Amino acid sequence: MSVHKSIAQVFENNMGNRLTPELAGGMIRSLIDILAAGVQPRPEGEQSQEQENGNGVV
Template sequence: MSIHKSIVQVFENNMGNRITPELAAGMVRSLIDILAAGVQQQAQADDAPQQDAGQQEGSHGMV
């Protein structure tokens, strides 16, 4: 699920609920978790091409 859809879902799930400190804190925690997961996925995606390039360079060595 995309980050945008996850954030929308957090707010849709709480529509109509009276905002209490507990609910607000839970929503903030959910948003932080969603953003942290997105950053982790982006970091893994950024590292993947570098690892592939290193493996390709090593495969062209002398036999």
């Protein structure tokens, strides 16, 4: 499942629920877990496409 779909699912699962500190904390932990799982470390010396282009556009 893609990161985008996983994040959307976190919010869809909690739609209609009253927002409590516990629910908000759980949602934040879920988002952090999803984002952490989606980060792929690059081997040393390998540059991203943005760095190779070097056009400075953000």
